[in-house]
Amino acid sequence: MKIELATLLLLITTAAHLGCVxxxxxxxxxxxxRSKQSIQNQKPILIxxxxxxxxxxxxxxxxxxxxxxxxxxxxxxxxxxxRSRDGIPIVFHDSDLKKACxxxxxxxxxxxxxIVRVTFSQTDQTIITxxxxxxxxxxxxxxxxLDVKVRxxxxxxxxxxxxxxxxxxxxxxxxxxADPALRKCFKGVVMLTVTQDEFNRxxxxxxxxxxxxxxxxxxxxIPDDVVKRLHQNGAYVIPAINTFRYPEDxxxxxxxxxxxxxxxxxxxxxxxxxxxxPLFDND
Numbered sequence: 001m002k003i004e005l006a007t008l009l010l011l012i013t014t015a016a017h018l019g020c021v022x023x024x025x026x027x028x029x030x031x032x033x034r035s036k037q038s039i040q041n042q043k044p045i046l047i048x049x050x051x052x053x054x055x056x057x058x059x060x061x062x063x064x065x066x067x068x069x070x071x072x073x074x075x076x077x078x079x080x081x082x083r084s085r086d087g088i089p090i091v092f093h094d095s096d097l098k099k100a101c102x103x104x105x106x107x108x109x110x111x112x113x114x115i116v117r118v119t120f121s122q123t124d125q126t127i128i129t130x131x132x133x134x135x136x137x138x139x140x141x142x143x144x145x146l147d148v149k150v151r152x153x154x155x156x157x158x159x160x161x162x163x164x165x166x167x168x169x170x171x172x173x174x175x176x177x178a179d180p181a182l183r184k185c186f187k188g189v190v191m192l193t194v195t196q197d198e199f200n201r202x203x204x205x206x207x208x209x210x211x212x213x214x215x216x217x218x219x220x221x222i223p224d225d226v227v228k229r230l231h232q233n234g235a236y237v238i239p240a241i242n243t244f245r246y247p248e249d250x251x252x253x254x255x256x257x258x259x260x261x262x263x264x265x266x267x268x269x270x271x272x273x274x275x276x277x278p279l280f281d282n283d
Contacts, residue, residue, distance in 0.1 A: 031075050031143035033191050033212075034171040039236065045269025046280060047076040047145050049242055050093055051133075053274040059100060059120035061091045063128060066136055069274075076143035078176075078271060081130055081160065083150050088112035089130035089160050095149075101127070130160065134167045143172040145271060146190065148182060157185035164189050176216050194235050202229050210235035216271070218245060219258035224265040237267040241276050255279065 031045065032038035039045065052058065052065025053072055059065060061080055069077050080093040090107050097103040102121045118127050128136075137144055150156055164173050174191040175182070183192055194202075194215045201208050203226055214236035215222065227237050239262055246254045255276050262270070 028141065030138075030141040030172050032171045033143075033174070033214075033236070039268055042075050043268055044263060044280065045075045045143075045238065046073070046277070047078055047143075047238070047269065047271040048074045049078050049240075049271055049273045051079055051091060052077050053277075057123055057125075059123055059125055060093050061128070061133075062120060062123070062125040063132070063136055064123075064125050066133065066142065067140065070140040070142055072274070072277060074142065075269070076145055076172075077137065078145040078147060079130065079133055081146055081148045081150070082107040083153065083156050084112040084115055085109055086111045087156060087159065088115075089156070089163065090115055091128050091130055091133045131163055131166075134163055134169060138167050138169070144169060144174075146173060146175040146177070148175065148177050148179070151179050152181050154181050154185055157182045161185050161189045174214060174216075191236075194230065199226075199230075202226065202233055205229070208233050214238055214268075216240065219262060222262070222265075222267075224261070227262070227265040227267055231266065236269075238269045238271060239267060241270050241272045243273045243275060252276075 029038070031042060048069040051061030053068040054060050054065055055068070057064065058068050066077050079091050082090050082092050084090050084107055090112065092107055094100055096106045097118065100120055101118050103118065107115060112129060115127050116129060119125060120127070134144065146160070148157070148160065164170060170189055175186055176193060177183070178193065178195070186192060192213050194210055194213050198208050198210060199215065210230065211234035213234070215230050216238055217240065219239050219241070222237065222239060230237050239258070241255050241259060243251055256279055259270065259276070259279055
């Protein structure tokens with residue numbers, strides 16, 4: 001059966017359009033680190049540092065900051081996790097509440113029921129538990145990077161792992177922490193970082209099984225050729241682009257250079273401060 005040229009062109013155009021629509025839908029889905037296609041669809045993966053997009057009305061690690069990260073197109077948010085006096089995982093960055101909330105106290109000295117009633121200064125946002133944060137991230141289809149501010153506490157780490165399992169976030173969560181007890185509890189539940197020893201071996205050209213792991217660190221510590229070697233060994237590569245890592249007077253231009261170089265090298269994504277988001281929007 002002959003197909004007229006106009007009809008054939010229409011079929012090709014429609015197929016291409018459907019492919020673009022499907023990729024667009026996939027790119028908005030919850031990140032899945034167990035699927036190479038999921039990562040490819042969302043490269044470069046952007047992770048919002050300090051719990052989302054920070055403004056005067058959206059303090060770090062608040063529900064408002066998490067929601068704004070979704071609105072601005074991030075695939076993930078980094079959540080800082082601390083332990084309350086009654087052992088509940090709390091999402092909060094600072095070592096004390098003085099700067100963020102105007103209270104001279106620490107998370108570790110307060111029970112969770114009291115903590116979740118504390119508001120960030122000059123906002124209507126309250127401190128949240130990790131449970132509440134994960135529920136919100138699931139609703140928004142946001143992946144999670146964990147920075148656990150506690151060391152050597154297996155019961156607490158197990159409590160976090162249980163929350164990850166509760167929300168079925170095993171394929172959508174990573175941690176930046178190197179604490180041995182934490183890595184033991186998180187193995188198979190949360191994606192772990194490549195260790196320094198593993199990184200050194202890859203640099204030397206050795207073959208290392210890095211399936212289910214990712215490299216995380218500063219741009220100057222990852223040469224272009226090592227990005228390819230890490231990928232060949234099964235690891236993802238996600239550098240950090242943070243303001244406090246650069247000199248204040250020219251941080252934006254330095255970040256731009258690092259981002260451009262690393263994208264060319266093939267990294268999978270970046271953890272960034274929201275001030276650098278326009279660099280990706282422009283591209």
